[in-house]
Amino acid sequence: MERADIVTLDKRHVWHPYTAMEAYIAETDPLVVVRSEGPYLYDADGRRYLDANGSWWVSTLGHRHPRLVKALVDQASTLAHSALAGITHEPAARLAAELVSVAPGAGRADVPTEHRLNRVFYSDNGSTAVEVAIKMAAQYWAQNGRPQRTRFITLSGAFHGETVGATSVGGVPEFREVFGPLLFDVVHVPAPSEEGGWERAFAEVQRTLREHGDSVAGVILEPVIQGAAGMQIYSPAFVRAVREATRAADTFLIADEVFTGLGRTGARFACDLADVVPDLLCLAKALSGGLLPFGTTLASERVFSGFLGAKSRALYYGHSYCGNPLGAAVAREVLAVYRDEDVPGQVARKAPRVKAAFERMAETIPGLERPRALGMVGAVDLGSGGYFANSGWRVYEAARRRGLYLRPLGNTVYITPALNIPDESLDELLHGVEDSLREVAGR
Structure with missing residues:
Protein backbone atom coordinates (compact mmCIF):
# COMPACT_ATOMS: atom_id res chain seq x y z
CA MET A 1 0.00 0.00 0.00
CA GLU A 2 1.35 3.43 -0.91
CA ARG A 3 2.17 5.91 1.81
CA ALA A 4 -0.37 8.45 0.60
CA ASP A 5 -3.14 5.84 0.69
CA ILE A 6 -2.27 4.90 4.28
CA VAL A 7 -2.39 8.54 5.38
CA THR A 8 -5.71 9.07 3.59
CA LEU A 9 -7.35 6.10 5.32
CA ASP A 10 -5.80 7.11 8.63
CA LYS A 11 -7.12 10.67 8.51
CA ARG A 12 -10.52 9.46 7.36
CA HIS A 13 -11.03 6.86 10.09
CA VAL A 14 -8.43 6.72 12.89
CA TRP A 15 -8.97 8.65 16.13
CA HIS A 16 -5.49 9.06 17.63
CA PRO A 17 -4.68 9.13 21.35
CA TYR A 18 -3.55 12.38 22.94
CA THR A 19 -4.01 14.17 19.62
CA ALA A 20 -5.91 17.32 18.68
CA MET A 21 -7.57 15.71 15.69
CA GLU A 22 -8.71 18.82 13.80
CA ALA A 23 -5.14 20.10 13.60
CA TYR A 24 -3.82 16.62 12.88
CA ILE A 25 -6.16 16.10 9.93
CA ALA A 26 -5.54 19.55 8.52
CA GLU A 27 -1.84 19.99 9.13
CA THR A 28 0.08 16.89 10.21
CA ASP A 29 2.26 14.88 7.86
CA PRO A 30 2.59 11.81 10.11
CA LEU A 31 5.34 9.29 10.31
CA VAL A 32 4.11 6.12 8.62
CA VAL A 33 6.00 3.35 10.35
CA VAL A 34 6.38 0.12 8.40
CA ARG A 35 9.12 -1.72 10.27
CA SER A 36 11.09 -1.65 13.51
CA GLU A 37 14.30 -3.20 14.70
CA GLY A 38 16.46 -2.60 17.75
CA PRO A 39 16.27 1.09 18.75
CA TYR A 40 15.00 2.16 15.32
CA LEU A 41 11.72 2.72 13.48
CA TYR A 42 11.59 2.71 9.67
CA ASP A 43 9.02 4.71 7.72
CA ALA A 44 7.28 4.22 4.38
CA ASP A 45 9.81 6.47 2.68
CA GLY A 46 12.66 4.22 3.76
CA ARG A 47 13.98 6.60 6.38
CA ARG A 48 15.26 5.42 9.76
CA TYR A 49 14.28 7.09 13.05
CA LEU A 50 15.87 6.48 16.42
CA ASP A 51 13.03 5.76 18.85
CA ALA A 52 13.87 8.17 21.67
CA ASN A 53 10.95 7.29 23.94
CA GLY A 54 10.78 3.52 23.45
CA SER A 55 7.36 3.87 21.78
CA TRP A 56 5.69 5.22 24.93
CA TRP A 57 8.16 3.56 27.32
CA VAL A 58 7.42 -0.06 26.41
CA SER A 59 10.34 -1.20 24.22
CA THR A 60 12.99 -1.44 26.92
CA LEU A 61 14.83 -4.15 24.98
CA GLY A 62 14.43 -2.46 21.62
CA HIS A 63 12.03 -3.47 18.88
CA ARG A 64 11.61 -7.09 17.86
CA HIS A 65 14.28 -8.52 20.13
CA PRO A 66 14.88 -11.91 18.47
CA ARG A 67 14.49 -13.88 21.69
CA LEU A 68 11.15 -12.25 22.44
CA VAL A 69 9.90 -12.87 18.91
CA LYS A 70 10.94 -16.52 19.15
CA ALA A 71 9.18 -16.91 22.52
CA GLU A 341 22.38 -9.79 28.79
CA ASP A 342 23.00 -8.00 32.10
CA VAL A 343 20.58 -5.22 31.24
CA PRO A 344 20.94 -3.63 34.72
CA GLY A 345 24.69 -3.49 34.16
CA GLN A 346 24.17 -1.84 30.78
CA VAL A 347 21.98 0.81 32.39
CA ALA A 348 24.58 1.46 35.11
CA ARG A 349 27.21 2.02 32.44
CA LYS A 350 25.12 4.28 30.19
CA ALA A 351 23.20 6.32 32.75
CA PRO A 352 26.11 8.68 33.61
CA ARG A 353 26.40 9.59 29.93
CA VAL A 354 22.73 10.53 29.80
CA LYS A 355 23.03 12.64 32.93
CA ALA A 356 26.19 14.41 31.75
CA ALA A 357 24.68 15.16 28.33
CA PHE A 358 21.54 16.81 29.74
CA GLU A 359 23.55 18.83 32.22
CA ARG A 360 25.81 20.00 29.40
CA MET A 361 22.82 20.99 27.28
CA ALA A 362 21.39 23.13 30.08
CA GLU A 363 24.75 24.80 30.67
CA THR A 364 25.43 25.63 27.03
CA ILE A 365 22.01 26.23 25.42
CA PRO A 366 20.13 29.40 26.42
CA GLY A 367 16.61 28.96 27.78
CA LEU A 368 16.92 25.39 29.05
CA GLU A 369 15.95 24.76 32.65
CA ARG A 370 16.03 22.01 35.26
CA PRO A 371 18.16 19.31 33.66
CA ARG A 372 17.47 15.99 35.35
CA ALA A 373 18.31 12.36 34.82
CA LEU A 374 18.01 9.01 36.52
CA GLY A 375 18.89 5.69 34.99
CA MET A 376 17.86 5.75 31.34
CA VAL A 377 15.71 8.87 31.70
CA GLY A 378 16.95 12.32 30.75
CA ALA A 379 14.85 15.49 30.65
CA VAL A 380 15.05 19.26 30.42
CA ASP A 381 12.46 22.05 30.24
CA LEU A 382 12.36 24.58 27.42
CA GLY A 383 10.66 27.65 28.85
CA SER A 384 7.28 27.51 30.57
CA GLY A 385 3.72 26.68 29.58
CA GLY A 386 3.28 23.17 30.89
CA TYR A 387 1.64 20.34 28.98
CA PHE A 388 0.01 22.51 26.31
CA ALA A 389 3.19 24.43 25.50
CA ASN A 390 4.39 24.35 21.89
CA SER A 391 8.10 24.61 22.64
CA GLY A 392 8.58 20.87 22.94
CA TRP A 393 6.79 20.25 19.67
CA ARG A 394 9.17 22.59 17.86
CA VAL A 395 11.96 20.37 19.16
CA TYR A 396 9.98 17.34 17.95
CA GLU A 397 10.00 18.72 14.41
CA ALA A 398 13.69 19.59 14.57
CA ALA A 399 14.47 16.11 15.86
CA ARG A 400 12.36 14.46 13.18
CA ARG A 401 14.43 16.20 10.52
CA ARG A 402 17.48 14.61 12.14
CA GLY A 403 16.04 11.11 12.20
CA LEU A 404 14.83 11.04 15.80
CA TYR A 405 11.34 10.20 17.06
CA LEU A 406 11.19 12.42 20.15
CA ARG A 407 7.77 12.93 21.73
CA PRO A 408 7.73 15.81 24.27
CA LEU A 409 5.54 16.41 27.30
CA GLY A 410 4.59 20.03 26.59
CA ASN A 411 7.67 22.09 27.34
CA THR A 412 9.56 19.06 28.67
CA VAL A 413 11.91 17.37 26.22
CA TYR A 414 12.97 13.93 27.41
CA ILE A 415 14.41 10.60 26.33
CA THR A 416 13.52 7.10 27.52
CA PRO A 417 15.30 4.88 25.01
CA ALA A 418 15.73 1.14 25.05
CA LEU A 419 17.81 0.12 28.05
CA ASN A 420 20.08 -1.94 25.81
CA ILE A 421 20.54 0.77 23.19
CA PRO A 422 23.98 0.33 21.55
CA ASP A 423 26.59 2.89 22.51
CA GLU A 424 26.81 4.37 19.03
CA SER A 425 23.03 4.77 18.88
CA LEU A 426 23.01 6.46 22.29
CA ASP A 427 25.64 8.89 21.02
CA GLU A 428 23.49 9.54 17.96
CA LEU A 429 20.47 10.16 20.19
CA LEU A 430 22.19 12.52 22.62
CA HIS A 431 23.86 14.55 19.86
CA GLY A 432 20.59 14.72 17.92
CA VAL A 433 18.65 15.96 20.94
CA GLU A 434 21.31 18.57 21.68
CA ASP A 435 21.36 19.82 18.09
CA SER A 436 17.55 19.96 17.99
CA LEU A 437 17.34 21.92 21.25
CA ARG A 438 20.06 24.29 20.08
CA GLU A 439 18.19 24.91 16.82
CA VAL A 440 14.90 25.72 18.57
CA ALA A 441 16.44 27.73 21.43
CA GLY A 442 18.38 29.84 18.93
CA ARG A 443 15.28 31.08 17.14
Missing part, protein backbone atom coordinates in the same frame (compact mmCIF):
# COMPACT_ATOMS: atom_id res chain seq x y z
CA LEU A 72 6.02 -15.43 21.01
CA VAL A 73 6.11 -17.70 17.95
CA ASP A 74 6.88 -20.80 19.99
CA GLN A 75 4.03 -20.14 22.40
CA ALA A 76 1.59 -19.34 19.58
CA SER A 77 2.29 -22.75 18.07
CA THR A 78 0.91 -24.55 21.14
CA LEU A 79 -1.44 -22.30 23.14
CA ALA A 80 -2.38 -18.79 22.06
CA HIS A 81 -5.08 -18.12 24.62
CA SER A 82 -6.97 -19.66 27.47
CA ALA A 83 -9.12 -18.06 30.12
CA LEU A 84 -7.64 -17.97 33.62
CA ALA A 85 -10.84 -18.12 35.69
CA GLY A 86 -10.58 -21.29 37.73
CA ILE A 87 -8.15 -22.96 35.31
CA THR A 88 -4.49 -22.32 34.61
CA HIS A 89 -1.59 -22.89 32.22
CA GLU A 90 2.18 -23.18 32.46
CA PRO A 91 3.22 -19.71 31.23
CA ALA A 92 1.04 -17.92 33.81
CA ALA A 93 2.12 -20.19 36.66
CA ARG A 94 5.83 -19.98 35.87
CA LEU A 95 5.79 -16.21 35.28
CA ALA A 96 4.06 -15.62 38.61
CA ALA A 97 6.76 -17.60 40.42
CA GLU A 98 9.50 -15.67 38.63
CA LEU A 99 7.95 -12.28 39.37
CA VAL A 100 7.61 -13.17 43.05
CA SER A 101 11.27 -14.20 43.12
CA VAL A 102 12.47 -10.76 41.90
CA ALA A 103 9.87 -8.54 43.60
CA PRO A 104 10.97 -5.95 46.17
CA GLY A 105 11.78 -7.71 49.42
CA ALA A 106 12.11 -11.17 47.87
CA GLY A 107 14.57 -13.31 49.77
CA ARG A 108 14.97 -10.83 52.62
CA ALA A 109 14.75 -12.46 56.03
CA ASP A 110 13.66 -9.18 57.62
CA VAL A 111 10.44 -8.99 55.58
CA PRO A 112 7.58 -10.76 57.39
CA THR A 113 5.62 -13.30 55.39
CA GLU A 114 2.46 -11.17 55.43
CA HIS A 115 4.34 -8.30 53.77
CA ARG A 116 5.92 -10.34 50.97
CA LEU A 117 4.64 -9.74 47.43
CA ASN A 118 3.78 -13.41 46.90
CA ARG A 119 0.59 -13.11 44.83
CA VAL A 120 0.23 -12.09 41.18
CA PHE A 121 -2.99 -10.92 39.56
CA TYR A 122 -2.88 -10.58 35.78
CA SER A 123 -4.47 -7.89 33.62
CA ASP A 124 -3.77 -6.47 30.18
CA ASN A 125 -2.13 -3.03 30.56
CA GLY A 126 -0.87 -0.47 33.05
CA SER A 127 -4.20 1.25 33.59
CA THR A 128 -5.93 -1.98 34.50
CA ALA A 129 -3.03 -3.04 36.72
CA VAL A 130 -3.65 0.15 38.72
CA GLU A 131 -7.42 -0.36 38.62
CA VAL A 132 -6.90 -3.83 40.09
CA ALA A 133 -4.80 -2.38 42.93
CA ILE A 134 -7.45 0.26 43.70
CA LYS A 135 -10.21 -2.36 43.84
CA MET A 136 -8.11 -4.74 45.91
CA ALA A 137 -7.41 -2.05 48.49
CA ALA A 138 -11.01 -0.81 48.64
CA GLN A 139 -12.54 -4.28 48.84
CA TYR A 140 -10.02 -5.45 51.43
CA TRP A 141 -11.08 -2.75 53.87
CA ALA A 142 -14.77 -3.12 53.00
CA GLN A 143 -14.82 -6.76 54.05
CA ASN A 144 -12.22 -6.69 56.82
CA GLY A 145 -13.79 -4.40 59.36
CA ARG A 146 -13.03 -0.91 58.04
CA PRO A 147 -15.59 -0.12 55.31
CA GLN A 148 -15.14 3.62 55.83
CA ARG A 149 -11.72 3.40 54.18
CA THR A 150 -12.61 4.51 50.66
CA ARG A 151 -10.27 7.42 49.90
CA PHE A 152 -6.79 7.43 48.39
CA ILE A 153 -3.90 9.83 48.79
CA THR A 154 -2.10 10.70 45.58
CA LEU A 155 0.38 13.28 44.33
CA SER A 156 -0.12 16.44 42.35
CA GLY A 157 0.94 15.67 38.79
CA ALA A 158 0.40 11.94 39.25
CA PHE A 159 -0.50 9.80 36.25
CA HIS A 160 -1.78 6.29 36.86
CA GLY A 161 -3.70 5.41 33.70
CA GLU A 162 -6.87 5.92 31.73
CA THR A 163 -9.65 3.93 33.41
CA VAL A 164 -12.07 5.87 35.60
CA GLY A 165 -10.45 4.56 38.77
CA ALA A 166 -6.92 5.24 37.53
CA THR A 167 -7.97 8.70 36.35
CA SER A 168 -9.46 9.40 39.78
CA VAL A 169 -6.09 8.88 41.47
CA GLY A 170 -4.32 10.88 38.75
CA GLY A 171 -3.18 14.42 39.32
CA VAL A 172 -2.54 15.89 35.86
CA PRO A 173 -5.35 18.46 35.48
CA GLU A 174 -5.40 18.29 31.67
CA PHE A 175 -6.18 14.56 31.83
CA ARG A 176 -8.79 14.52 34.59
CA GLU A 177 -10.73 17.78 34.93
CA VAL A 178 -13.23 17.10 32.14
CA PHE A 179 -14.11 13.77 33.81
CA GLY A 180 -14.51 15.35 37.26
CA PRO A 181 -18.17 14.38 37.76
CA LEU A 182 -17.30 10.72 37.16
CA LEU A 183 -14.33 10.47 39.52
CA PHE A 184 -14.22 9.39 43.16
CA ASP A 185 -12.79 11.56 45.91
CA VAL A 186 -9.04 11.55 46.49
CA VAL A 187 -6.63 13.66 48.54
CA HIS A 188 -4.01 15.36 46.38
CA VAL A 189 -0.81 16.37 48.15
CA PRO A 190 2.03 18.45 46.67
CA ALA A 191 4.45 16.59 44.43
CA PRO A 192 7.75 15.86 46.20
CA SER A 193 9.66 17.47 43.32
CA GLU A 194 7.90 20.83 43.80
CA GLU A 195 9.30 23.82 45.65
CA GLY A 196 9.81 22.99 49.30
CA GLY A 197 11.07 19.50 48.59
CA TRP A 198 9.80 16.13 49.62
CA GLU A 199 9.62 17.14 53.26
CA ARG A 200 6.72 19.51 52.50
CA ALA A 201 4.91 16.83 50.50
CA PHE A 202 5.46 14.26 53.22
CA ALA A 203 4.15 16.63 55.88
CA GLU A 204 0.86 16.73 53.96
CA VAL A 205 0.73 12.95 53.68
CA GLN A 206 1.48 12.61 57.38
CA ARG A 207 -1.11 15.22 58.35
CA THR A 208 -3.80 13.55 56.23
CA LEU A 209 -3.06 10.14 57.70
CA ARG A 210 -3.06 11.57 61.21
CA GLU A 211 -6.32 13.48 60.83
CA HIS A 212 -8.22 11.26 58.37
CA GLY A 213 -6.38 7.93 58.40
CA ASP A 214 -9.54 6.00 59.21
CA SER A 215 -10.91 6.97 55.77
CA VAL A 216 -7.75 6.24 53.73
CA ALA A 217 -7.62 2.97 51.79
CA GLY A 218 -4.11 3.62 50.56
CA VAL A 219 -1.43 5.94 49.26
CA ILE A 220 -0.49 5.50 45.59
CA LEU A 221 2.84 6.68 44.20
CA GLU A 222 4.91 6.57 41.05
CA PRO A 223 8.10 5.86 42.97
CA VAL A 224 10.95 8.32 42.40
CA ILE A 225 9.85 9.51 38.91
CA GLN A 226 6.50 11.02 37.94
CA GLY A 227 6.52 10.27 34.23
CA ALA A 228 3.64 12.06 32.51
CA ALA A 229 4.04 15.03 34.88
CA GLY A 230 7.20 15.84 32.95
CA MET A 231 9.76 13.32 34.19
CA GLN A 232 9.77 14.85 37.66
CA ILE A 233 12.41 13.11 39.76
CA TYR A 234 12.31 13.12 43.54
CA SER A 235 14.19 11.60 46.47
CA PRO A 236 13.73 7.93 47.41
CA ALA A 237 13.64 9.25 51.00
CA PHE A 238 10.06 10.39 50.33
CA VAL A 239 9.03 6.85 49.38
CA ARG A 240 10.65 5.50 52.54
CA ALA A 241 8.92 8.08 54.70
CA VAL A 242 5.53 7.33 53.15
CA ARG A 243 6.08 3.60 53.65
CA GLU A 244 6.77 4.18 57.35
CA ALA A 245 3.73 6.45 57.67
CA THR A 246 1.39 3.95 56.01
CA ARG A 247 2.67 1.19 58.26
CA ALA A 248 2.02 3.40 61.29
CA ALA A 249 -1.50 4.19 60.07
CA ASP A 250 -2.05 0.54 59.06
CA THR A 251 -3.05 1.37 55.51
CA PHE A 252 -1.68 0.32 52.13
CA LEU A 253 1.11 1.65 49.94
CA ILE A 254 0.49 1.10 46.22
CA ALA A 255 3.56 1.42 43.99
CA ASP A 256 2.72 2.18 40.36
CA GLU A 257 5.84 0.90 38.60
CA VAL A 258 4.24 0.65 35.17
CA PHE A 259 6.85 3.14 33.91
CA THR A 260 9.68 2.72 36.40
CA GLY A 261 9.64 -1.06 36.84
CA LEU A 262 12.24 -3.39 35.35
CA GLY A 263 15.31 -1.23 35.11
CA ARG A 264 14.28 2.21 33.87
CA THR A 265 15.67 3.96 36.97
CA GLY A 266 18.80 1.82 37.15
CA ALA A 267 17.33 -0.48 39.80
CA ARG A 268 15.10 -3.46 39.07
CA PHE A 269 12.25 -1.51 40.69
CA ALA A 270 12.20 2.11 41.78
CA CYS A 271 11.02 0.84 45.17
CA ASP A 272 14.42 -0.84 45.51
CA LEU A 273 16.08 2.59 45.43
CA ALA A 274 14.12 3.38 48.59
CA ASP A 275 14.55 -0.10 50.10
CA VAL A 276 10.76 -0.32 50.35
CA VAL A 277 8.31 -3.19 49.97
CA PRO A 278 4.84 -1.90 49.02
CA ASP A 279 1.59 -3.73 49.69
CA LEU A 280 0.63 -3.65 46.02
CA LEU A 281 2.88 -3.18 43.00
CA CYS A 282 1.68 -2.52 39.44
CA LEU A 283 3.67 -3.59 36.35
CA ALA A 284 3.15 -3.40 32.58
CA LYS A 285 4.98 -1.71 29.66
CA ALA A 286 8.50 -3.20 29.94
CA LEU A 287 7.11 -6.50 31.19
CA SER A 288 6.22 -7.68 27.68
CA GLY A 289 8.99 -5.87 25.84
CA GLY A 290 6.68 -3.90 23.57
CA LEU A 291 5.30 -7.00 21.84
CA LEU A 292 1.89 -7.39 23.53
CA PRO A 293 -0.40 -5.64 26.02
CA PHE A 294 0.23 -7.28 29.37
CA GLY A 295 -0.01 -6.18 33.00
CA THR A 296 0.25 -7.51 36.52
CA THR A 297 -0.53 -6.44 40.06
CA LEU A 298 1.60 -8.02 42.77
CA ALA A 299 -0.07 -8.23 46.18
CA SER A 300 1.19 -9.01 49.65
CA GLU A 301 0.08 -12.09 51.53
CA ARG A 302 -1.83 -9.82 53.87
CA VAL A 303 -3.88 -8.34 51.04
CA PHE A 304 -4.48 -11.77 49.52
CA SER A 305 -5.59 -13.27 52.81
CA GLY A 306 -8.30 -10.62 53.12
CA PHE A 307 -10.16 -12.22 50.22
CA LEU A 308 -10.21 -15.77 51.59
CA GLY A 309 -13.30 -17.40 53.04
CA ALA A 310 -16.85 -17.26 51.68
CA LYS A 311 -17.44 -16.92 47.94
CA SER A 312 -18.78 -13.41 48.51
CA ARG A 313 -15.28 -12.32 49.61
CA ALA A 314 -13.61 -13.17 46.29
CA LEU A 315 -12.24 -10.48 43.98
CA TYR A 316 -14.87 -10.48 41.25
CA TYR A 317 -12.78 -8.70 38.70
CA GLY A 318 -10.88 -9.73 35.62
CA HIS A 319 -10.31 -9.37 31.89
CA SER A 320 -10.69 -11.77 29.00
CA TYR A 321 -6.95 -11.69 28.39
CA CYS A 322 -5.81 -11.98 32.03
CA GLY A 323 -2.58 -13.98 32.04
CA ASN A 324 -2.72 -14.53 28.28
CA PRO A 325 -0.24 -17.34 27.46
CA LEU A 326 1.43 -15.32 24.70
CA GLY A 327 2.04 -12.35 26.97
CA ALA A 328 3.16 -14.54 29.86
CA ALA A 329 5.64 -16.44 27.68
CA VAL A 330 7.09 -13.22 26.32
CA ALA A 331 7.30 -11.70 29.82
CA ARG A 332 9.23 -14.73 31.04
CA GLU A 333 11.66 -14.25 28.18
CA VAL A 334 11.98 -10.54 29.02
CA LEU A 335 13.10 -11.48 32.52
CA ALA A 336 15.54 -14.03 31.06
CA VAL A 337 17.05 -11.47 28.67
CA TYR A 338 17.53 -9.04 31.54
CA ARG A 339 19.54 -11.72 33.33
CA ASP A 340 21.46 -13.13 30.39
